[in-house]
Structure formats: structure tokens, C-alpha cells
Amino acid sequence: MEIIIDTIKNYEAIFVLALFIAVVILLLIETINRVEINRLEKRYKKMMKGSYGKSIEELLVDYTGKVEESMKTVKEIDANFKSIDMRVKSSLQKCSVVRFRAFDDVGSDLSFSIALLDEKNDGVILTGIYGRNECATFAKPIENGISKYDLSEEEKQAIKNAINGK
Secondary structure, rough: OOHEEEEEEEHHHHHHHHHHHHHHHHHHHHHHHHHHHHHHHHHHHHOOOOOOOOOHHHHHHHHHHHHHHHHHHHHHHHHHHHHHHHHHOOOEEEEEEEEEEOOOOOOOOEEEEEEEEEOOOOEEEEEEOOOOOEEEEEEEEEOOOOOOOHHHHHHHHHHHHHHHHH
């Protein structure tokens, strides 16, 4: 035991210096730890902002519920969109009017052909023939831009104009 005490007395300055260096190193490590803890606390507070004491598990459950509600809403919107899209495709989208003179003894272009078509070029062509003594109106169905009934040149032109967007 005396040998240990003698050794400590002989090297007392070195031991004090070594302990001083160890204390300085420990103080540096403590300072670095405090800075890192403060940084983590700021990130935690930012993450938990608005949670009002809720645990992370409660927050995740709440957000999962909100995501499920959003998915349900998206599915409803998608179904509505598909329904509207189907209705739009079958609605009249293409229209053309051709006016013409059916009879030489009538003054102006009072006769007409109107083509009313949907996206698939299905629809109807309406033709009104105006004469001095009488008027007649005809309707002919159109499928894929073609009618199973004979068409006049004016009716063909109205269909062509409607298909081409003129």
C-alpha cells in the first residue's frame, strides 16, 4: 500500500494534469450532448405541434382514419366521374346545319338538314323541306355516321360536317 501512495506522491502533478484533461474532455462531451438533445427536442416539438398531448400512436390512428375517409371520397368521386363520362359520351356532341333551296320556285334557302351526333357518330338527321304550298320534316337515325335510309346530298353534307366539326 505504501508503494502505491509513494507512486502517487511522486507523480502527483501528472495525475492532476491527467484528471484535469479528463474533466475538460467530459465537459466537451456534455456540451455536445446538450446541443444534440436541444436539437432533438425542437424536432420533437415541431413533429408534435398541434397534437395537444396525444401520443404518436393516437396521432397515427387519427391520420389512418383520415386517409381511409379520403380514399372513400376518392372512390365516390371516381364513380361519379365514370357516370358523368358515360353520360357525356352518349350525349349530343356534334352538330351541323346545312341550308338549301329544295325547289326552284322558292326564294331563299329555307329548307335545312341538321345532323345531331354523339361521340360514336350515332344520332339523328332532321331534314325540313320547305315549299310554297307545304312543308315536310323527316328524321332518319344515324349509326356510326351512316343511315340505313337513303340520304340526300344535303343530309350527307350535314353528317360529314358534324363528324369533321365544321
